Amino acid sequence: MFRSRSKEEKAAPTDKVTPDLSKQPRDPEAPKGRPTPKRSEAQGQRRRASSGPVDRKEAMKRQREARRSDLAKQREALASGDERYLPARDKGPVRRFVRDYVDSRFCIAEFFLPLAVVILVLSMVRVGSLQNIALLLWLGVIVMIVIDSIGLAMRLKKQLRERFPNEPKRGAVAYGLMRTLQMRRLRLPKPQVKRGERP
DSSP: OOOOOOHHHHHSOOOOOOOOOSSSOOOTTSOOSSOOOOHHHHHHHHHHHHHOOSOHHHHHHHHHHHHHHHHHHHHHHHHHOOGGGSOGGGOSHHHHHHHHHHHTSOOGGGGHHHHHHHHHHHHHSSOHHHHHHHHHHHHHHHHHHHHHHHHHHHHHHHHHHHHOSSSOOTTHHHHHHHHHTSOGGGOSSOOOSOTTOOO
């Protein structure tokens, strides 16, 4: 019972053929067939995989180059309207439609900056009548912009509900109104439709 095995039994190779288990599903209780790595080795492999290049300067240089190329692509996209590289706030069919809808119309708000400069110059002149005219012009421009913006917002909401019933539309109207405040030639992404052309 407690006797040691004979030399013949120790030396005899096992002639049993093990079946090919590669095609059979592995039992979760069965051994995995490879030794478990030491903790230090596993942590070292993880660090090497996550850190990338060991040299910190090289990593920073690569990061700067990647950022620079991304910004260059983004600038080109803003000029050409390429959807792939646009910033997140400009992406999607809803935002594209809002841009086209705004760009196809004349809006009073787009003349706000030049009018503000004229009014500012008039208000600085030390003539009472000119200062009164500047004040009236200022009030008139603000009232017209508010009325025009309310009308545009209502029409835009209606169009968005009809065209994109299942798309998220949060912030789309405000996006369009902010676009009206920019002069047409300074808008980014660049307008893709002509005035009077319906999107």
